Amino acid sequence: MRGAxxxxxxxxxxLTLFFYLPLVSIIHEGLWDNGFTLKYLIxxxxxxxxxxxxxxxxxxxxxSTLLTLILGLPGAYIFAKYEFPGKRFLKAILxxxxxxxxxxxxxGFILLFGKQGFFTQLIGRDLExxxxxxxxxxxxxxxxxxxxxxxxxxxxxxxxxxxxxxxMSLGARGFTLFRKVTLPMLMPGxxxxxxxxxxxxFLSFSxxxxxxxxxxxxxxxxxxxxxxxxxxxxVGSALAIIQITLSFIFMYFYIKSLDLYAKAEEQRxxxxxxxxxxxxxxxxxxxxxxxxxxxxxxxxxxPLLAVLYDSLIYQGTFxxxxxxxxxxxxxxxxxxxxxxxxxxxxxxxxxxxxxxSTLLALIVAYVLHRWQFKGKNIFDTLVMLPLGSSAITLGxxxxxxxxxxxxxxxxxxxxxxxxxxxxxxxFVLRAISAVLKKxxxxxxxxxxxxxxxxxxxxxxxxxxxxxxxxxxxxxxxxAMSIAELGAxxxxxxxxxxxxxIAIYRFLGxxxxxxxxxxxxxxxxxxxxxxxxxxxxxxxxx
Amino acid sequence: xxxxxxxxxxxxxxxxxxxxxxLEVKEGEFLTLLGPSGCGKTSTLRIIAGFxxxxxxxxxxxxxxxxxxxxxxxxxxIVFQDYALFPHMxxxxxxxxxxxxxxxxxxxxxxxxxxxxELVGLSGFENRYPEQLSGGQQQxxxxxxxxxxxxxxxxxxxxxxxxxxxxxxxxxxxxxxxxRELKITTIYVxxxxxxxxxxxxxxxxxxxxxxxxxxxxxELYYKPKTEFVAKFLGLSNILEVEIKGKKxxxxxxxxxxxxxxxxxxxxFFRPESVxxxxxxxxxxxxxxxxxxxxxxxxxxxxxxxxxxxxxLNELPFEVHAMPDxxxxxxLPKDITVLK
Ligand SMILES: Nc1ncnc2c1ncn2[C@@H]1O[C@H](COP(=O)(O)OP(=O)(O)OP(=O)(O)O)[C@@H](O)[C@H]1O
Ligand SMILES: [Mg+2]
Numbered sequence: 001m002r003g004a005x006x007x008x009x010x011x012x013x014x015l016t017l018f019f020y021l022p023l024v025s026i027i028h029e030g031l032w033d034n035g036f037t038l039k040y041l042i043x044x045x046x047x048x049x050x051x052x053x054x055x056x057x058x059x060x061x062x063x064s065t066l067l068t069l070i071l072g073l074p075g076a077y078i079f080a081k082y083e084f085p086g087k088r089f090l091k092a093i094l095x096x097x098x099x100x101x102x103x104x105x106x107x108g109f110i111l112l113f114g115k116q117g118f119f120t121q122l123i124g125r126d127l128e129x130x131x132x133x134x135x136x137x138x139x140x141x142x143x144x145x146x147x148x149x150x151x152x153x154x155x156x157x158x159x160x161x162x163x164x165x166x167x168m169s170l171g172a173r174g175f176t177l178f179r180k181v182t183l184p185m186l187m188p189g190x191x192x193x194x195x196x197x198x199x200x201x202f203l204s205f206s207x208x209x210x211x212x213x214x215x216x217x218x219x220x221x222x223x224x225x226x227x228x229x230x231x232x233x234x235v236g237s238a239l240a241i242i243q244i245t246l247s248f249i250f251m252y253f254y255i256k257s258l259d260l261y262a263k264a265e266e267q268r269x270x271x272x273x274x275x276x277x278x279x280x281x282x283x284x285x286x287x288x289x290x291x292x293x294x295x296x297x298x299x300x301x302x303p304l305l306a307v308l309y310d311s312l313i314y315q316g317t318f319x320x321x322x323x324x325x326x327x328x329x330x331x332x333x334x335x336x337x338x339x340x341x342x343x344x345x346x347x348x349x350x351x352x353x354x355x356x357s358t359l360l361a362l363i364v365a366y367v368l369h370r371w372q373f374k375g376k377n378i379f380d381t382l383v384m385l386p387l388g389s390s391a392i393t394l395g396x397x398x399x400x401x402x403x404x405x406x407x408x409x410x411x412x413x414x415x416x417x418x419x420x421x422x423x424x425x426x427f428v429l430r431a432i433s434a435v436l437k438k439x440x441x442x443x444x445x446x447x448x449x450x451x452x453x454x455x456x457x458x459x460x461x462x463x464x465x466x467x468x469x470x471x472x473x474x475x476x477x478x479a480m481s482i483a484e485l486g487a488x489x490x491x492x493x494x495x496x497x498x499x500x501i502a503i504y505r506f507l508g509x510x511x512x513x514x515x516x517x518x519x520x521x522x523x524x525x526x527x528x529x530x531x532x533x534x535x536x537x538x539x540x541x
Numbered sequence: 542x543x544x545x546x547x548x549x550x551x552x553x554x555x556x557x558x559x560x561x562x563x564l565e566v567k568e569g570e571f572l573t574l575l576g577p578s579g580c581g582k583t584s585t586l587r588i589i590a591g592f593x594x595x596x597x598x599x600x601x602x603x604x605x606x607x608x609x610x611x612x613x614x615x616x617x618x619i620v621f622q623d624y625a626l627f628p629h630m631x632x633x634x635x636x637x638x639x640x641x642x643x644x645x646x647x648x649x650x651x652x653x654x655x656x657x658x659e660l661v662g663l664s665g666f667e668n669r670y671p672e673q674l675s676g677g678q679q680q681x682x683x684x685x686x687x688x689x690x691x692x693x694x695x696x697x698x699x700x701x702x703x704x705x706x707x708x709x710x711x712x713x714x715x716x717x718x719x720x721r722e723l724k725i726t727t728i729y730v731x732x733x734x735x736x737x738x739x740x741x742x743x744x745x746x747x748x749x750x751x752x753x754x755x756x757x758x759x760e761l762y763y764k765p766k767t768e769f770v771a772k773f774l775g776l777s778n779i780l781e782v783e784i785k786g787k788k789x790x791x792x793x794x795x796x797x798x799x800x801x802x803x804x805x806x807x808x809f810f811r812p813e814s815v816x817x818x819x820x821x822x823x824x825x826x827x828x829x830x831x832x833x834x835x836x837x838x839x840x841x842x843x844x845x846x847x848x849x850x851x852x853l854n855e856l857p858f859e860v861h862a863m864p865d866x867x868x869x870x871x872l873p874k875d876i877t878v879l880k
Contacts, residue, residue, distance in 0.1 A: 445592050446625040448612040450639030450690060457613075460638070464629050 011364050011383065014356075017407070018418045019386050022397025023244070029400050030237030040238035050222065050235075054242065057218040060133055060208070061201035064140035068197045069190070071141050071299075072148025074292050076189075079149055080156030082289060084276040090293050092534055094146040096300050098476070099529045101483030103500050104519040105142060106210040107507065108303025109135055111310050111516070118306055131213030139207045142299065144197040148190075151261065155189035156182075158267045185264070192261040195254035202247060203390040205486040210507065219243045223392045224486065233400065240393045251388035304523060311516035322517035334514075335505040336494030343521065346482050346499045349413070353420040353481035354474045360421065361428035361473060366458075369436045370444075387426035394419055395490030416491050420481040427480065428473035435469030436462070468536045479529045482522065499525075542568040543602050543693040543726050545589060550598035552588060559584050559750050561598070566728060571720055572755075573729045575737040575773070576747030582730040583622075585747075586696050589728065591615050602694070613642070615694075618687030618725075622699040624679045626671040632658075632682050633667040639690035657689040660719060677708045684716070688723065695720070695727040701736065713740050734774050738762070746770045763811065764877050771809045771879065778815070778847040779879070780808050789876070792843040794822040796871055800878045807879045812837065814875035815849035817857060821870035826863055836860065840869065 030040055044050045075094075079087075097105075112119040113129040120126050129135050163181055208218040217225070219239055226236035280286050314321035330338050364383045373379075398419060402409040409415040439462055447457035463470075485500045492501060499522050506515035545566040552559040559581040566572045574582045587593045589600060591612035599606045607615060627635050636657055640650045658664045661681040671679055680700060687695060697716070701709045717740050720727050731737050737744050738758045745755040746769070754761060754770045765771035768779060782789035782796070784806050789796045798808060824840035824847070831837075836856065838849040849869065858864060 440623070440625065442621050442623070442625040443627060445590075445612070446619065446621065446627070446686075447638065448592070449590055449615075449617055449619040450686070451613045451616075451642035452638070453611075453613055456642065461627055 007363050008367060011360050011367075014360060014418075014421075015383065015386070018398075019389070019394075019422050022394060022401045023389070025400040026237045026240050026244075026393065026397045029233055030241045033234075040234045041241065044235060044238045044242065050239065053217050053222045054219055056133075056216065057202060057220075058246075060136050060140075060216075060218065061198050063133065064137045064144070064201040065194050065197045067137050067141040068144040068148055069194060071296075072145035072193070073152060073190075075145065075149035075296065076152035076156055076186075078289050078292060079153035079273075081273055082276050083273040084281060084286070084289060085278060086293065090296065093297055093300055094149060095533060096304075096530060097143050097146055099479040099526045099533065100304070101479075101485075101500060101522055101526060102139070102143070102204070102206040103210065103483070103485055103503050103507075104307060104522055104526075105139055105303050106207055107503065107512075107515055107519055108306045109139055109211055110507075111306040111512065112302060118309075119302075130211065131215070133212075133216055135211040136208050136216060139211055140197070140201045140204065142303070143204075144193075144200055147196055148193040151193040152186055152189040155186050155261075155264050157271055157273070158265070159185045159271075160267075161271060188257065188260040188264040192254070192257040195250065195257050199247060199250050199254060199388065202250065203243075203388075205391055209486075210504075220390050220392050220486070223396060224490075227396055227399070228490065233396075236396055237400075240396055243390060243393060244388070247388040247390070248385070251385070255384065307516050307519045307523065310512060311520045314513065322513040326514050326517045332502070334509050334511070335497045335502045337497040337502075339502065339518065341495065342497045342499050342502045342518075345413070345496055346522075346525070349417050349420055349488075349498060350478045350481040352414070352417045353424055354477045356417065356421040357425040357428045357477040358432075358470060358474045360425050361432050362470065365429055365432040365436050368433065370441065383429070384426070386422050389422070391419070391423055391484065391486035392490070394422060395487040398487070398491055410491065411493050413496050416488055416496060417481075419487040419491060420484055421477075423484060423487065424477040424480040427476045431469050431473035431476060432466060433469075435466045439465050471536055472533055475529045475532050479526060482525060482529075542724060544568050544604075545694060545726060545728070546599075546601040547585075547589070548599045548601060550588065550595045550600070552584060552593060552595045554584070557581070557584075557750065559588075561585065561752055564745060564752060564755065566726055569724045569726055571717070571727045571729065571740065571742045573731060573737045573741035573744045574747055575731060575734060575744050577749075577773070578732060580747045580749050581751075582732070582747060583698055586619075586698050586728065586730055589694075590617050590619055590696055616690070616692050618690060618692035618695045620680075620683045620687050620695075620697045620700045622702055624671075624683040624700075626679055626682055626686070628671055630670075631667065632663070632669050632671070632674070635671070635682055636686045636689050639686065643690065653689050654685075657685040660688065660722075661685045661715070676704050677712060680704065680712060684719070688719070688725075693726065695725050697727065697729045699730050699732070702731070702733070709736070716740070738774075746773055763875070765809060766880055768807065768809070768879055771877075776812050776848055776850070778810050778812060780842070780845055780847065782806055782808050784878070789878075791822070791845065794842070796822070796876060797873045798876050798878060799873050802878055809877045809879050810871050810875050812848040812850035814871050815840075815847065815851075816870045816872070817849070817851060817855070817867055818870045819857075819868060821868040823866050824869050825866055829860075829863065831860070838867075840867075842869075 031037065033039060110130060111117055113127070113135060114120065115126055117130075127134070129138065159182055163185070203220060204218070205220045205224070208216060209221050209224070212218070212221065219242065223236050223239045223243065226232045226239060276286055276289070281290060311322050312318055312320070326339050332338060335342070368380060368383070398415060399410065401407065402415060443461050443465070444457045447461045448454070452460060483500060485504060488498055489501055489504070492498070499518055503515050503518050503522070506518065547561045547564040550559065550561040574585060576582055584593060588595050591607070591610065594608065600608055602615070627638065630638070633654055636654045637650045640653055645653070654667070655664070658666065661684050663678060663681050663685065666674070666678065666682075671682065674682065683700070700716070701712055704712065713736055729740065741758060743755060743757055744761055746753045746761060748769045754766045756764075761770060762774050765774070771777040771779065780789075780791060782791055782805075784790070784798065784800065784802050784804060786803075787798055787800065789798045789806070789808050796808070822842060824842050826838060827841050827846070828839040829836055835850060835852055838851070840847050840849055853860070
């Protein structure tokens with residue numbers, strides 16, 4: 001690492017300017033009024049309205065996590081224990097939520113569960129899922145149960161069969177066996193994936209905003225309304241401080257649980273799943289697997305199909321009218337730009353985010369896994385914290401930080417990209433870390449001993465080996481940038497409208513058809529991301 | 542060829558401390574670092590290679606201090622325990638990597654890779670990937686990759702420990718052959734004493750964090766300086782004695798020793814040095830074990846246990862008619878007084 005410390009400058013400066021500085025300005029805004037004050041915090045905490053929202057945010061996150069576990073654990077079991085025809089396909093299906101923008105899924109839910117929705121008509125009753133906590137929980141489960149399947153099944157495959165056999169020979173069976181022997185060994189996986197789910201739901205924005213209606217707001221939505229509608233930065237900041245504090249506490253437990261998880265995953269024992277052929281699929285066990293697969297398939301696919309179908313129906317008949325409308329206008333008054341501009345912006349932001357966040361994550365991951373130096377613990381924490389910040393909080397921080405010189409960046413397109421970068425970077429970091437961890441450090445040393453300088457050893461040996469993870473990380477970054485709504489909405493000007501903002505605007509104007517048509521375009525872009533990840537992406541599984 | 546010296550090396554990593562006051566590897570010599578797991582063999586090698594910087598002391602190649610020279614300029618060939626072959630490169634690419642770094646022309650690279658592959662007996666494997674090779678073949682590729690750059694020093698860190706016994710024996714012969722052929726200074730790490738004895742010009746026996754003794758295999762085997770070395774190589778006997786004028790007393794009996802020391806001491810001898818005779822010290826037989834053609838006797842001399850090993854046909858009595866007490870003798874030249 002001689003002299004190579006220079007590469008640390010980029011992540012340090014970037015994170016300082018575009019994460020820590022905004023964070024400081026929020027704290028300043030919320031705790032400062034000609035001197036330190038707790039006035040706004042107390043104002044928020046003593047209002048039953050805000051308290052209700054804080055409580056609901058935690059409750060819905062708990063509920064979502066529970067639903068996610070209920071949906072994910074059977075999948076984890078099936079994936080760990082069985083090999084069956086169609087498993088690969090099911091795996092691929094489970095990757096879909098990783099890349100599907102939440103605004104599109106929210107629209108799908110509206111089309112499914114609304115009063116005229118497909119699902120409502122199918123069962124002939126309105127279950128009042130929409131604009132309710134039920135829709136929020138379902139949508140959150142949609143996004144998170146694949147994580148549970150992945151993380152828990154990985155541990156389940158490693159549970160040493162001898163433990164179970166030993167316990168059985170001692171007389172434990174059935175549920176007792178599971179509770180006393182198997183479950184404790186799965187706990188690190190269940191805990192880590194639950195924490196991740198919980199944080200996601202605690203900070204999620206588009207889903208409660210669109211599916212929660214007026215009654216069911218979360219802290220994230222509350223901050224958004226305080227700032228964008230009421231223009232009350234003080235209260236918004238106080239809320240943000242509460243949110244950050246809570247989410248950092250959750251983050252702490254998440255990171256602890258990840259350590260446990262990593263240790264449990266190191267176990268060498270790896271049982272190959274039992275193979276089920278077509279005939280065995282017709283046994284009770286097989287039918288249960290088919291049933292679960294079907295539920296998963298329908299659950300993931302139906303919001304997408306609903307959107308696709310809706311975009312193709314105009315006044316009761318099949319037609320491309322919505323697409324024609326969406327594309328024909330050179331200027332759409334609903335979002336103040338043309339659709340082509342919105343697509344261009346989304347792609348521009350997406351690709352720039354790829355470059356920035358991948359570079360950032362690559363350097364940070366490399367330092368995390370390859371370097372030892374004093375204060376590395378602090379470095380580890382500082383680079384992980386962006387995971388615990390939400391889009392809206394970041395947007396608020398940017399508004400407070402970059403509205404005046406010397407950093408008057410508000411209204412520029414690259415400030416939006418910087419926000420996307422901060423939001424996407426923790427996920428890119430995770431993808432790259434996963435592969436870098438697997439590359440043994442002595443490969444680099446072998447290269448050094450053969451005469452390669454540090455950078456050459458990196459370029460010729462480590463980079464090619466990490467490429468899969470880097471590409472997957474880059475695609476994540478792209479998918480997240482394309483899907484981002486909250487921060488973008490707070491920072492954009494009409495000429496920087498993105499596809500998601502246009503969809504949001506259409507939703508606000510209750511133009512479902514136009515929203516669907518645009519969503520399909522978003523879906524196509526996401527599908528490309530999906531295919532690339534599927535091709536290279538054993539890393540995320 | 543290079544002469545390697547370590548001087549006053551101190552390397553601290555957490556609560557592990559490595560201290561080497563002096564270690565010299567002569568030009569063209571095959572030196573083995575032998576020691577138990579975790580004693581610092583790999584760390585020593587990594588310090589010589591330049592992957593670790595000593596906190597104190599000098600690493601010297603041919604009288605030149607190389608502490609500040611990065612690994613890629615030291616011209617040292619290394620074979621790691623797990624080979625560290627680049628998984629995304631073919632055998633050819635792996636071996637040519639170091640040559641490319643040195644800017645050789647395409648033709649030269651081809652010629653040299655061919656030479657290296659012939660040297661390790663792997664011609665024809667150029668286009669395979671490491672995962673398509675057996676453990677032994679991977680090991681040879683790693684060796685070829687380290688040798689092709691014509692290093693002045695070859696470092697081998699337990700290169701055979703991942704292979705099964707048969708291949709291990711064959712490959713260690715080949716490593717020795719190649720080392721002789723190329724006359725390359727070599728430092729070899731192992732914790733297998735048999736391997737060390739078989740292959741080395743000299744052995745440095747290490748205990749936790751330090752070098753106990755350096756010497757030729759037989760010298761270490763028969764003349765260990767410390768109890769640690771004595772116990773580490775083969776079976777050993779150590780007796781607590783009282784020396785008075787070249788006589789080492791155990792209770793009332795004594796063994797003749799060649800020493801100028803007086804007073805309490807520990808003496809050492811090998812099981813095969815224990816002779817069974819008519820005269821000598823009485824020893825109680827507390828057990829025996831038959832080995833192919835040999836017998837290992839467990840004896841007791843006034844409360845201290847020793848082992849004797851003899852060929853069966855040397856026994857002055859039948860195994861079935863083993864007496865309870867026998868008389869033993871050890872020649873003074875076979876006894877070492879330990880520090
Ligand atoms: N990077 C490190 N951080 C902390 N401790 C280390 C590090 N590298 C080595 N050590 C410690 O230094 C000691 C010596 O390690 P080393 O790998 O040199 O032993 P070794 O003799 O090669 O053992 P083995 O035969 O098991 O390979 C060990 O106790 C190890 O725990
Ligand atoms: Mg070692």
